[in-house]
Amino acid sequence: MKAIRRFTVRPVLPEPLRPLSELARNLRWSWHAETRDLFQSADPEHWASCGGDPVRLLGCVPPARLAELAADRRFLRRLTAAADDLRDYLTGERWYQTQPAGLPAGIAYFSPEFGITAALPQYSGGLGILAGDHLKAASDLGVPLIGVGLLYRHGYFRQSLSRDGWQQEHYPVLDPNELPVTQLREADGSPARVSLALPRGKALHARIWLAQVGRIPLLMLDSDVEENDLGERQVTDRLYGGGSEHRLLQEMLLGIGGVRAVRTYCRLTGHPGPEVFHTNEGHAGFLGLERIAELDDQGLDFDAALEAVRAGTVFTTHTPVPAGIDRFDRELVARHFGPDAELPRIDVERVLGLGMETHPGGEPNLFNMAVMGLRLAQRANGVSLLHGQVSREMFAGLWPGFGPEEVPITSVTNGVHAPTWVAPEVFRLGARQIGAQRAEDALSVGGSDRWDSVADIPDEDIWELRRELREQLVGEVRHRVAAAWRQRGAGPAELGWVDGVLDPEVLTIGFARRVPSYKRLTLMLRDRDRLMDLLLHPERPVQIVVAGKAHPADDGGKRLIQELVRFADDPRVRHRIVFLPDYGMAMAQKLYHGCDVWLNNPLRPLEACGTSGMKAALNGCLNLSVLDGWWDEWYQSDFGWAIPTADGGAPLPATVGEEADHRDEVEAAALYELLERRIAPRFYERGRAGLPDRWIEMVRRTLTLLGPKVLAGRMVREYVERLYTPAAHAHRALDASAARELAAWKARVRAGWHEVSVDHVETSCPPAERTGRSASTATAELGATLGLRVRVGLGSLGPEDVQVQAVSGRVDEEDRITDASVAALKPAGAPDADGRWVYEGPLSLDRTGPYGYTVRILPDHRLLASPAELGLVTVPPQDAGGDGAGVLLR
Ligand SMILES: *Cc1c(COP(=O)(O)O)cnc(C)c1O
Numbered sequence: 059m060k061a062i063r064r065f066t067v068r069p070v071l072p073e074p075l076r077p078l079s080e081l082a083r084n085l086r087w088s089w090h091a092e093t094r095d096l097f098q099s100a101d102p103e104h105w106a107s108c109g110g111d112p113v114r115l116l117g118c119v120p121p122a123r124l125a126e127l128a129a130d131r132r133f134l135r136r137l138t139a140a141a142d143d144l145r146d147y148l149t150g151e152r153w154y155q156t157q158p159a160g161l162p163a164g165i166a167y168f169s170p171e172f173g174i175t176a177a178l179p180q181y182s183g184g185l186g187i188l189a190g191d192h193l194k195a196a197s198d199l200g201v202p203l204i205g206v207g208l209l210y211r212h213g214y215f216r217q218s219l220s221r222d223g224w225q226q227e228h229y230p231v232l233d234p235n236e237l238p239v240t241q242l243r244e245a246d247g248s249p250a251r252v253s254l255a256l257p258r259g260k261a262l263h264a265r266i267w268l269a270q271v272g273r274i275p276l277l278m279l280d281s282d283v284e285e286n287d288l289g290e291r292q293v294t295d296r297l298y299g300g301g302s303e304h305r306l307l308q309e310m311l312l313g314i315g316g317v318r319a320v321r322t323y324c325r326l327t328g329h330p331g332p333e334v335f336h337t338n339e340g341h342a343g344f345l346g347l348e349r350i351a352e353l354d355d356q357g358l359d360f361d362a363a364l365e366a367v368r369a370g371t372v373f374t375t376h377t378p379v380p381a382g383i384d385r386f387d388r389e390l391v392a393r394h395f396g397p398d399a400e401l402p403r404i405d406v407e408r409v410l411g412l413g414m415e416t417h418p419g420g421e422p423n424l425f426n427m428a429v430m431g432l433r434l435a436q437r438a439n440g441v442s443l444l445h446g447q448v449s450r451e452m453f454a455g456l457w458p459g460f461g462p463e464e465v466p467i468t469s470v471t472n473g474v475h476a477p478t479w480v481a482p483e484v485f486r487l488g489a490r491q492i493g494a495q496r497a498e499d500a501l502s503v504g505g506s507d508r509w510d511s512v513a514d515i516p517d518e519d520i521w522e523l524r525r526e527l528r529e530q531l532v533g534e535v536r537h538r539v540a541a542a543w544r545q546r547g548a549g550p551a552e553l554g555w556v557d558g559v560l561d562p563e564v565l566t567i568g569f570a571r572r573v574p575s576y577k578r579l580t581l582m583l584r585d586r587d588r589l590m591d592l593l594l595h596p597e598r599p600v601q602i603v604v605a606g607k608a609h610p611a612d613d614g615g616k617r618l619i620q621e622l623v624r625f626a627d628d629p630r631v632r633h634r635i636v637f638l639p640d641y642g643m644a645m646a647q648k649l650y651h652g653c654d655v656w657l658n659n660p661l662r663p664l665e666a667c668g669t670s671g672m673k674a675a676l677n678g679c680l681n682l683s684v685l686d687g688w689w690d691e692w693y694q695s696d697f698g699w700a701i702p703t704a705d706g707g708a709p710l711p712a713t714v715g716e717e718a719d720h721r722d723e724v725e726a727a728a729l730y731e732l733l734e735r736r737i738a739p740r741f742y743e744r745g746r747a748g749l750p751d752r753w754i755e756m757v758r759r760t761l762t763l764l765g766p767k768v769l770a771g772r773m774v775r776e777y778v779e780r781l782y783t784p785a786a787h788a789h790r791a792l793d794a795s796a797a798r799e800l801a802a803w804k805a806r807v808r809a810g811w812h813e814v815s816v817d818h819v820e821t822s823c824p825p826a827e828r829t830g831r832s833a834s835t836a837t838a839e840l841g842a843t844l845g846l847r848v849r850v851g852l853g854s855l856g857p858e859d860v861q862v863q864a865v866s867g868r869v870d871e872e873d874r875i876t877d878a879s880v881a882a883l884k885p886a887g888a889p890d891a892d893g894r895w896v897y898e899g900p901l902s903l904d905r906t907g908p909y910g911y912t913v914r915i916l917p918d919h920r921l922l923a924s925p926a927e928l929g930l931v932t933v934p935p936q937d938a939g940g941d942g943a944g945v946l947l948r
Pocket residue numbers: 182183184185187570571572641642643646667668669670671673
């Protein structure tokens with residue numbers, strides 16, 4: 059029978075056990091093993107059946123057991139210790155509090171997904187897990203962050219397989235009352251609400267859930283409230299589900315509603331409010347519009363408000379894959395903004411102007427959330443060195459006239475939250491070496507000095523650890539394979555073979571991630587005979603654990619999964635290769651712990667960073683990967699192996715067609731080769747003590763040298779130092795009058811820029827010989843200094859509005875300056891009778907070989923974060939006279 063209504067009956071904890079409720083509600087338990095151990099010992103059986111979720115556990119411990127615990131003095135002592143520890147963690151001074159003054163008083167961090175724990179399944183993949191790790195590391199460091207997201211009624215989806223290996227999606231209902239969240243309430247106890255205006259007089263209301271992530275509050279908006287019509291109730295139904303309008307409404311709720319939720323939270327708690335807003339990918343970009351509207355209410359016009367908002371905004375782009383960036387039809391966006399919809403006082407054309415792809419190469423009718431993100435943020439970054447470079451090229455059209463190297467997008471390489479991802483066994487081994495407190499600090503705060511003594515751990519301990527973790531993984535895999543087959547309709551009599559799946563002594567390779575085509579799930583199947591030989595090698599076999607979800611609308615991805623599943627179903631190899639359905643955080647943790655080699659074979663450079671290999675590395679797993687994302691940056695031969703890339707030189711590779719096919723062929727062959735000739739022999743070779751010495755040495759180096767780099771603590775410190783703090787300073791500098799001044803200045807500079815010109819360039823010590831090339835060519839000696847003299851026209855602008863620069867360096871075949879160094883020239887006296895200004899400065903020839911220089915004029919203002927910010931630059935015309943610009947010295 060189906061119930062007509064559903065309640066959650068909350069347990070009443072006996073007085074001495076009250077602290078359990080506080081411990082369950084703060085998600086710090088998800089990265090604090092001692093707290094989890096305490097919950098487990100309260101009721102081991104229910105702990106397992108509740109999937110290790112303390113809130114659910116407290117809902118199912120029988121009253122008799124609670125009474126028993128309330129009288130158990132040993133348990134109560136541990137409970138008190140855990141509660142005290144949490145209080146210390148929440149109130150003590152941490153890294154942020156020891157920094158020099160001037161750091162932001164608050165930072166709001168917006169993300170469409172957050173992966174904090176399997177008990178709060180509000181993520182689909184890397185972006186969400188990264189956001190979760192960002193919050194946790196911010197908590198460990200004491201950074202005053204507020205997280206902002208949505209609470210999806212079904213989360214992402216749960217994956218299972220049909221008998222023939224086709225992905226099945228399930229959308230279980232998540233009742234917020236059974237999740238580790240509490241509702242944000244007004245002082246009078248009524249639920250706090252935010253509302254958005256929709257076209258045709260409708261409205262979208264949402265309540266605000268609060269998840270406490272250590273020291274960090276995470277606000278999650280939920281539209282499933284009775285005041286909403288049915289359609290609006292479903293706005294927060296699924297992560298990345300639905301059509302365009304659905305997505306737009308989700309993103310409006312996240313961005314606009316999110317700012318309103320932050321304001322509500324600050325009003326209710328006395329929080330000073332964020333000085334910096336960080337948007338994790340473009341989905342939350344509308345937050346900037348809401349803040350412009352807030353300033354409009356305070357009397358700033360759009361342009362001045364835009365400047366003030368930009369100053370305090372940080373935008374992180376996460377992918378060069380077009381499908382990863384939301385784009386909406388112009389009309390759809392126009393309909394949802396304006397007089398009878400949201401932000402009525404902002405002109406719709408101004409809204410559209412922020413996101414339209416008006417740049418060269420753009421689709422003029424599409425509104426692009428990444429483009430808006432870049433226009434609304436004065437500071438932007440990619441997520442690895444390589445991805446920073448790729449992003450600068452990809453978005454260079456937004457800064458016309460500037461080479462990619464000058465596009466103002468920097469990079470902060472992602473990191474992972476070690477206390478979440480490191481196996482307790484690894485932590486204990488480290489703690490034995492350096493003490494528990496130092497081990498905890500080393501993992502959360504970082505600082506490589508703390509890691510050095512890990513190098514002294516004896517070989518046999520490292521190998522024993524790896525074996526233990528592999529064995530645990532084998533047990534876990536068998537359990538999951540049996541469950542998966544039962545779900546696929548197999549009876550117990552058919553499943554005897556499952557006890558022989560994987561072998562704790564065999565080299566174990568992990569491959570788990572979402573299944574977009576660029577990640578190439580099935581690259582390993584390219585030559586099936588060769589793979590089979592590797593799996594079934596008589597002395598040096600390998601075994602492979604694979605997992606991953608395809609987006610529900612991606613049939614191509616589902617076909618790849620099916621191909622892999624069918625291969626793994628083959629009785630000849632099914633003991634050596636498995637596909638585990640329903641990849642998620644709970645499974646991921648086990649996988650990273652137990653694998654020996656973590657495989658990653660994306661199409662370079664489409665993996666912006668990748669983080670699973672970092673999590674594996676923290677457990678002593680070696681990486682085998684294409685040199686993409688973070689691995690391109692930190693690969694060393696003692697940390698693993700690089701799969702060579704056969705890229706055709708195109709900036710963004712094709713994922714289908716002949717070229718892609720050839721590339722797969724070459725890279726798959728390299729993968730087999732590495733496994734067969736390098737990796738398996740090293741794993742199975744035995745030294746004098748009967749141990750694989752060289753393998754163990756690689757594990758040791760991975761832990762001690764790579765470990766400190768990949769930490770989320772390192773990443774969050776970089777965000778604080780390189781982005782949040784400068785943004786907070788810029789935000790403070792841009793009070794209302796400075797914002798008006800900057801906006802007026804930009805308008806004046808834009809309007810007058812067409813009159814800016816470089817009229818004449820000459821060098822005081824003309825190079826000796828000339829040949830008849832396009833630009834003048836000459837020779838000069840190393841160490842010589844030329845005097846540059848440039849005549850420029852500034853029209854209505856003055857020297858205080860611009861910088862005139864000499865740009866010089868090595869030149870390539872096409873006379874392009876590479877490796878440029880830039881020097882400002884100085885105005886020499888007043889303008890001449892024609893109103894022309896002369897600028898002068900030295901140019902030292904500090905490099906041999908082909909060398910060139912040019913001059914350029916850029917806007918200059920103390921409140922700009924980058925000289926490219928306005929996308930305005932003037933260079934000499936071809937016939938600038940004198941020696942000409944771009945003089946070449948050979
Ligand atoms: C870390 C993680 C990811 C991201 O892995 P990539 O290497 O970035 O693809 C995805 N899903 C889960 C569950 C993870 O833990």
